[in-house]
Amino acid sequence: MTETKELQIEEREALISIYEGDSSFKQINAETYQYKYGEEEGIKSFLLEICWHETYPNDLPNINMDTFYNRNISRMAKDKVITILREEGEQWLGCGMTYTLFECLKDKLDELLVDENFNSGAEQQIIGTNQQSEDHSDDDGDDRKLTNTGSSGGAVQKKEQLTKAQKRKQWDRVDNKGNRPRGWDWVDIVKHLSQTGGKVE
Numbered sequence: 219m220t221e222t223k224e225l226q227i228e229e230r231e232a233l234i235s236i237y238e239g240d241s242s243f244k245q246i247n248a249e250t251y252q253y254k255y256g257e258e259e260g261i262k263s264f265l266l267e268i269c270w271h272e273t274y275p276n277d278l279p280n281i282n283m284d285t286f287y288n289r290n291i292s293r294m295a296k297d298k299v300i301t302i303l304r305e306e307g308e309q310w311l312g313c314g315m316t317y318t319l320f321e322c323l324k325d326k327l328d329e330l331l332v333d334e335n336f337n338s339g340a341e342q343q344i345i346g347t348n349q350q351s352e353d354h355s356d357d358d359g360d361d362r363k364l365t366n367t368g369s370s371g372g373a374v375q376k377k378e379q380l381t382k383a384q385k386r387k388q389w390d391r392v393d394n395k396g397n398r399p400r401g402w403d404w405v406d407i408v409k410h411l412s413q414t415g416g417k418v419e
Contacts, residue, residue: 225275229314236317244321253320254287255327262331264288266299266323268316275314295333300400302326 226249233251237243242254249270256263267282281303283296306322307315323330 222273225363229275229316232314233316251316252285255321255323256331262290264299266303266320268319270316275310276312278304278311279316279319281319285311295330299330304332311333322327 230248233243234245238317244252244254246252246267250267252265252267254263254265257384264283265285265287265328269280271277271280283291283299288296303319303322307319310318
């Protein structure tokens with residue numbers, strides 16, 4: 219058995235032991251491991267996949283950000299994650315580094331998720347979905363509407379430019395499919411009747 223294979227076996231056992239019970243960690247096979255960051259199935263979430271090869275850990279593992287789970291993340295954001303991990307991994311060549319790479323991203327998670335480029339694909343999905351649905355006023359009376367400057371096919375759509383804070387607020391109001399949470403527009407009947415009074419008999 220080669221030295222790299224022995225190192226991989228040791229690291230595999232260590233990873234399974236460390237992440238036992240952690241639902242964010244997943245072992246796909248003997249050489250492929252995934253870790254999920256952020257809110258489960260939310261817009262502010264992504265999946266990191268690390269694949270070992272024959273010469274790992276003497277060489278960097280393959281870092282994959284192109285899983286289907288990451289379909290709404292911009293290319294720029296994916297490249298940023300890969301760059302961070304490669305820089306970190308260079309310091310650990312010859313040692314098992316999968317755990318270190320997973321934990322390295324945890325430390326930088328807040329910084330990554332507030333980057334306006336990180337969820338640009340998801341943001342476009344939200345804007346498109348909100349345009350198709352009926353316009354509803356939010357609780358704070360702040361409407362974000364898209365305007366149509368054309369009448370039929372070939373219509374040009376113009377969207378209002380939002381600040382980072384407004385985008386974050388908008389992301390918090392919808393799920394990863396751009397839908398509002400169930401019951402967001404429900405009326406509290408008891409509260410409503412207490413304010414208006416019941417029907418006079």
